[in-house]
Amino acid sequence: GVPKSPNGSGNTCDDKVKGAFPHLQGQEPVVLKSTSAGAALNGSSAPVLNGSASRTNGLQASEPKANSSARTLRVGIVLSGGQAPGGHNVIAGVLDYLTERHPGSTLLGFRGGPGGILAKDFMEITQDKMAAFRNQGGFHMIGSGRGKIEKAEDLQKAADVAQALRLDGLIVCGGDDSNTNAAVLAESFKSKGLHTGVVGVPKTIDGDLKNAQVATSFGFDTACKVYSEQIGNLMMDALSAKKYYHFVRLMGRAASHITLECALQTHPQAAIICEELHHSKQRLADIVRELADIVAARAKDGKNYGIILLPEGLIEHVPEIGALIQELNEVLADTGVDVSCHDSLVTKLTPANLAVFQFLPTEVRQQLLLDRDPHGNVQVARIETEKLLLQLLETELGRRAKEGAFSGKFAGLTHYFGYEGRCSMPTNFDATYCATLGYAAGALVAEGKTGLMATASCLDRACADWTVGGYPLVDMMCIERRRGKDKPVIRKALVELDGPVFGAYKELRQRWATEDAYRSPGPIQFEGPAANAANFTLSLELCDGQ
Ligand code: FBP
Numbered sequence: 001g002v003p004k005s006p007n008g009s010g011n012t013c014d015d016k017v018k019g020a021f022p023h024l025q026g027q028e029p030v031v032l033k034s035t036s037a038g039a040a041l042n043g044s045s046a047p048v049l050n051g052s053a054s055r056t057n058g059l060q061a062s063e064p065k066a067n068s069s070a071r072t073l074r075v076g077i078v079l080s081g082g083q084a085p086g087g088h089n090v091i092a093g094v095l096d097y098l099t100e101r102h103p104g105s106t107l108l109g110f111r112g113g114p115g116g117i118l119a120k121d122f123m124e125i126t127q128d129k130m131a132a133f134r135n136q137g138g139f140h141m142i143g144s145g146r147g148k149i150e151k152a153e154d155l156q157k158a159a160d161v162a163q164a165l166r167l168d169g170l171i172v173c174g175g176d177d178s179n180t181n182a183a184v185l186a187e188s189f190k191s192k193g194l195h196t197g198v199v200g201v202p203k204t205i206d207g208d209l210k211n212a213q214v215a216t217s218f219g220f221d222t223a224c225k226v227y228s229e230q231i232g233n234l235m236m237d238a239l240s241a242k243k244y245y246h247f248v249r250l251m252g253r254a255a256s257h258i259t260l261e262c263a264l265q266t267h268p269q270a271a272i273i274c275e276e277l278h279h280s281k282q283r284l285a286d287i288v289r290e291l292a293d294i295v296a297a298r299a300k301d302g303k304n305y306g307i308i309l310l311p312e313g314l315i316e317h318v319p320e321i322g323a324l325i326q327e328l329n330e331v332l333a334d335t336g337v338d339v340s341c342h343d344s345l346v347t348k349l350t351p352a353n354l355a356v357f358q359f360l361p362t363e364v365r366q367q368l369l370l371d372r373d374p375h376g377n378v379q380v381a382r383i384e385t386e387k388l389l390l391q392l393l394e395t396e397l398g399r400r401a402k403e404g405a406f407s408g409k410f411a412g413l414t415h416y417f418g419y420e421g422r423c424s425m426p427t428n429f430d431a432t433y434c435a436t437l438g439y440a441a442g443a444l445v446a447e448g449k450t451g452l453m454a455t456a457s458c459l460d461r462a463c464a465d466w467t468v469g470g471y472p473l474v475d476m477m478c479i480e481r482r483r484g485k486d487k488p489v490i491r492k493a494l495v496e497l498d499g500p501v502f503g504a505y506k507e508l509r510q511r512w513a514t515e516d517a518y519r520s521p522g523p524i525q526f527e528g529p530a531a532n533a534a535n536f537t538l539s540l541e542l543c544d545g546q
Helices: 015-020 087-101 114-118 127-131 152-164 176-191 220-241 257-266 274-280 284-300 319-333 342-346 351-359 362-368 385-402 428-446 500-514
Strands: 030-033 074-079 106-110 122-124 169-174 197-202 245-250 306-311 412-417 452-457 467-472 477-482 485-490
Touching: 015 477, 015 485, 030 428, 074 087, 074 114, 087 106, 087 127, 087 169, 087 428, 106 114, 114 152, 152 176, 169 176, 169 428, 176 197, 176 485, 197 428, 220 245, 220 257, 220 306, 220 412, 220 428, 245 257, 245 385, 257 306, 257 500, 284 306, 284 385, 284 500, 306 385, 319 351, 319 362, 362 385, 385 412, 428 452, 428 467
Parallel strands: 074 106, 074 169, 169 197, 197 452, 245 306, 245 412
Antiparallel strands: 030 467, 106 122, 452 467, 477 485
């Protein structure tokens, strides 16, 4: 029993989603390999896959492998959006599937993201070329990009390229937005009668592309381990020097999965979780007050140092700034507005939002006006919220000092951990997971499937026992407001406040705030017991590997 929808309700697609994807309706999840069923693809004669925990190869085809009469395939692959460790192994997984099951097949890598499809810019990926990139971080073999294929003329161009290259399949490795775009492509190809199937692969360090069928996105494991190592190092420094508070902003966009995982790994004085703020409608002043309380309590114990973690999406979740951003998005979507001219903007904002806008430091104001990314997202990676928070905390502590309520010392330093975690050499988990997802994506294309995301679950077991298959992209969708319009998009998975991961943090955070319970996990291990592919994030472990 594979449930038909991420929440098991069988009905997550509302009418707007259904209306946008008429050709992808009624698709069933696909099981390529399941431990319980020992399944072949929906009972057909599809390949049964065989697990291997090998860092290099991940999942591999079992015997019998292809005979010389196996159909040759032509498959395209594109990496979309931000880098995530393991991307090269997805490509390797697809290539290995084709080599083993459909010898003589061709794998084409589109350069520079979806834009490479439109520009027909590609390279043929051979085993020789692949060898130098297996298990390496980065996306530099073919590059990536944030372009999207959405306008009718671009969809037509993509269809022309797929036809000209005689592609049986196109594999899109991306986050929620890129996989939404994969569904748009799948729908468009099908509506045009093309036989090219489109299959997504869940990629993003942010960890927010997950649901009942997608256990985790690739790259999250590695990025969290890189950041946790660095945070652990800062903790050792803080404990030695005893004179700084370190404010560490972490990548992850609107979701706080990375911050939460790093907090569980390292035990900081505080970790701000956006989803909790959102839920409790905490304002900026409330957050500052709580942090000041922690600093003041520690100062009484002679501890004028500490570590504060905050997610980059914090700025969007503070209610007053969230409301401002929402209005700015609508205003900026109006092409008549000149964003460089503050006066013209000011006349468009409601008085409440204008007051918030004017309260913010100039740099933050400018950062909020930056162009949205092609998917309509605020570029939170470029907004220095850690500096804003530090400034406000300094003011609050200064106020308390004047009133005689704070007599400690306070010196803050800010850090942003983001890009350095996105291209690290993948952990053994990500290396294996990615090779498996690539292999599965290849098998789904070979079976003529479209509009599915390649999945692997039961990840707490040995790789040989993982369940591997494909899940309909449209079943992961909801309607969101983007650039002033309602759009069907893949649902972003946010931290669940009643879930076991946040629960674990909530139980311990008060102790961590006052005590020095620091944990410095050290660097990623590639060999020995700590390198085991099953040694994945606590976020996954607390969910039983899903
Ligand atoms: P994806 O959602 O495409 O995986 O990108 C993730 C991310 O690393 C975010 O955490 C970050 O906010 C953003 O990319 C930064 O984007 P850019 O590389 O365009 O600066």
